[in-house]
Amino acid sequence: PLAEPETPPESAVTDKYAFAFDIDGVLIRGGRPIPEAIEAMKVLNGQNQYGIKIPYIFVTNGGGKTEQERCIQLSKQMEIEVSPGQFICGHTPMREMANKYNTVLVIGGEGEKCRIVAEGYGFKDVVTPGDIIKDNADTTPFRKLTQEEWDNSRTRDFSKTVIEAIFVFADSRDWASDQQIILDLLMSKGGVLGTRSETFDEGPPVFFSHNDVVWSASHDLTRLGMGALRVSLEAMYKAVTGKTLNTTAYGKPQIGTFQFATRLLQQWRKDTHGIDAPPDTVYFVGDTPESDVRGTNEFNKQSEQTWYSILVRTGVYQEGTTPKFVPKATVDNVLEAVLHGIEREH
Ligand code: G3P
Ligand code: MG
Numbered sequence: 001p002l003a004e005p006e007t008p009p010e011s012a013v014t015d016k017y018a019f020a021f022d023i024d025g026v027l028i029r030g031g032r033p034i035p036e037a038i039e040a041m042k043v044l045n046g047q048n049q050y051g052i053k054i055p056y057i058f059v060t061n062g063g064g065k066t067e068q069e070r071c072i073q074l075s076k077q078m079e080i081e082v083s084p085g086q087f088i089c090g091h092t093p094m095r096e097m098a099n100k101y102n103t104v105l106v107i108g109g110e111g112e113k114c115r116i117v118a119e120g121y122g123f124k125d126v127v128t129p130g131d132i133i134k135d136n137a138d139t140t141p142f143r144k145l146t147q148e149e150w151d152n153s154r155t156r157d158f159s160k161t162v163i164e165a166i167f168v169f170a171d172s173r174d175w176a177s178d179q180q181i182i183l184d185l186l187m188s189k190g191g192v193l194g195t196r197s198e199t200f201d202e203g204p205p206v207f208f209s210h211n212d213v214v215w216s217a218s219h220d221l222t223r224l225g226m227g228a229l230r231v232s233l234e235a236m237y238k239a240v241t242g243k244t245l246n247t248t249a250y251g252k253p254q255i256g257t258f259q260f261a262t263r264l265l266q267q268w269r270k271d272t273h274g275i276d277a278p279p280d281t282v283y284f285v286g287d288t289p290e291s292d293v294r295g296t297n298e299f300n301k302q303s304e305q306t307w308y309s310i311l312v313r314t315g316v317y318q319e320g321t322t323p324k325f326v327p328k329a330t331v332d333n334v335l336e337a338v339l340h341g342i343e344r345e346h
Pocket of ligand 2: 023024026287315
C-alpha cells in the first residue's frame with residue numbers, strides 16, 4: 001500500500017508580537033517588489049529558526065483602488081495571500097464619512113477607480129472632475145477630456161448641485177485642472193459651482209487621504225506626493241483669497257490611523273489565528289520618518305501595547321541624513337527589520 005503523504009507540521013503562531021508594514025519604499029518601489037521583501041514574508045510565515053508564524057498587517061498611505069484589488073496585486077508581488085482583513089490604505093478610514101455628506105467631489109487616481117472606491121464605501125453621490133469638465137469645458141482651459149473620460153463622466157446640472165465635501169482619495173493625475181476645480185468650490189457660495197462667495201468662508205471642507213509630501217517610487221530620488229498637492233493648494237488659496245485654508249489629512253502619522261490598525265490587527269489575529277488578546281509588541285516597519293516613525297512613536301506613548309518603530313533604508317529615508325523622527329532601530333531593508341524583531345523576542 002502507498003504510504004500516507006507527509007503533511008508538514010503546522011507551525012505554531014506567536015501571540016506575543018506582530019508586525020505592521022508600510023508598503024511603498026519598504027515592500028514595493030514603483031510597482032516592483034523590493035527583493036528582500038519576498039524573503040521577509042517567508043520568514044513571517046514560519047521559515048525562521050524557531051519555526052513560528054508571526055501575524056502581520058499592512059498599513060499604507062497609498063490608495064486609488066479598492067482594498068480588494070490592492071490585496072490581489074500585493075499577493076502576486078509578495079508571493080503570499082494578502083486579505084483585505086489585514087490591509088489599510090490611506091482612504092480606508094474615509095468610509096466612516098460616507099453618511100455624513102450627500103454629494104461629494106472625489107479627486108485623484110486612474111480613470112473612474114476612485115469613484116468606484118467611494119461608492120463602495122457607501123458615499124451616495126460621487127462627482128469627479130471629469131463630470132464637471134464634461135458639463136463645462138471652459139472650467140479647465142488646458143485640459144480636454146479623452147474619449148474614455150468623456151464616456152465615463154456623468155452629466156448633471158451643476159447649478160443645482162451642492163457639493164458638500166471634497167475628498168482627495170489618491171494622487172492627482174492633473175494638478176492644474178484638479179486644483180482649479182477645488183479652488184472654484186472653495187471660493188463658491190456654499191459648494192455650488194459657478195458661484196463666488198463674497199467672504200470665502202462657505203466652501204466645502206477638504207480631506208486628504210494622507211499628507212506625504214514625498215514618497216518612494218521607481219525613481220532613485222523621492223517623488224512629490226499628495227502632501228505636496230496639499231501644500232500647493234493651501235498656498236494658492238492664500239494667494240487668491242488672502243485667507244488661510246484649513247484642510248484635514250488622514251493616513252499615517254495620524255493617531256486615528258494607528259488606532260484603526262490596532263483594531264484591524266486584533267480582529268485579524270482573532271479570525272485567522274484564534275488569538276483573542278492584544279500582542280505585547282507591534283513592530284512597525286516604514287521608510288518615511290515623518291509618517292511611519294512619527295506615527296508609531298507618538299502612538300506608542302498612548303497605546304497599551306508597545307509600538308516599536310523600525311526605519312529601513314530602501315525608501316524615502318536615505319543613509320547619511322538624520323531622520324527628523326528617531327526610530328527604535330534603523331536597518332538596511334525589511335528582511336533585516338523582521339529578523340531584528342524576532343531576535344528581540346527570543
Ligand atoms: O502615495 C503613497 C505614498 O505616499 C506612501 O505609501 O506605503 O509608503 O505609506 P506608503
Ligand atoms: Mg513608505
